Amino acid sequence: MASTTPPRRPRADARRNAERLLAAAETVFREHGVDAPLEHVARRAEVAIGTLYSHFPNRRALLGALLHERNEALFARGDQLGGEAAGDALVAWIRAAVEHAAAYQGLAGVIAAGVDDEASELHASCVRMAAIGEHLVARARDAGAISPDVRGTDVFALMNAAAWLLGHGNAEQADRLLNFAIAGMRR
Known part of the structure; x- marks a missing residue:
């Protein structure tokens, strides 16, 4: 029997992290191109690299x-x-x-x-x-x-x-x- 439970929305902190990562990626890619190290994106977003990869594999x-x-x-x-x-x-x-x-x-x-x-x-x-x-x-x-x-x-x-x-x-x-x-x- 299929579950009728609606999918859970991401936690507020997870949504904020994803938004910060996207804003950081926008800046880093504009400044350094799409080949810029993803560590720079994570650092600019003030999150760990693992957080970046949990949102964007x-x-x-x-x-x-x-x-x-x-x-x-x-x-x-x-x-x-x-x-x-x-x-x-x-x-x-x-x-x-x-x-x-x-x-x-x-x-x-x-x-x-x-x-x-x-x-x-x-x-x-x-x-x-x-x-x-x-x-x-x-x-x-x-x-x-x-x-x-x-x-x-x-x-x-x-x-x-x-x-x-x-x-x-x-x-x-x-x-x-x-x-x-x-x-x-x-x-």
């Missing part, structure tokens, strides 16, 4: 929790772009996804790897991001807004390259790369 779980709201906002933006002209929608998506992936140095690489890593806690969000891009590329191709040989994987690679540049503090070069690539895709 690995770096990807911490990143997934940290990015959850940002991911949902990005996906909502992607869904809203369906009402815009196909070429403009694709360009808006590219720029939004690049900005998202450049939030922390090294995040673009984590997102790129997450698409193929089905065991990753980030896999579902990475696949969803790629699917939105594929849809917008197909729509732009069908509308004749971009060259018929442009593929979603091309756009995904472009976004990762631009996000890497932006994440490494080279906003001007990232913007130039995007402008050149977008001009080359357009018909």
Whole structure:
């Protein structure tokens, strides 16, 4: 017989620790990138490393929790772009996804790897991001807004390259790369 007891809410101190860890991860990853030692996150949150691992068993779980709201906002933006002209929608998506992936140095690489890593806690969000891009590329191709040989994987690679540049503090070069690539895709 199945239990009808509702799941227990985490204790107040556990919720506070999780919130402190997420706030600390935000700061540490912004300052040092996603490869920063997790010990730095725990220290900044003023908890033991074991507390960090009890809430987030690995770096990807911490990143997934940290990015959850940002991911949902990005996906909502992607869904809203369906009402815009196909070429403009694709360009808006590219720029939004690049900005998202450049939030922390090294995040673009984590997102790129997450698409193929089905065991990753980030896999579902990475696949969803790629699917939105594929849809917008197909729509732009069908509308004749971009060259018929442009593929979603091309756009995904472009976004990762631009996000890497932006994440490494080279906003001007990232913007130039995007402008050149977008001009080359357009018909």
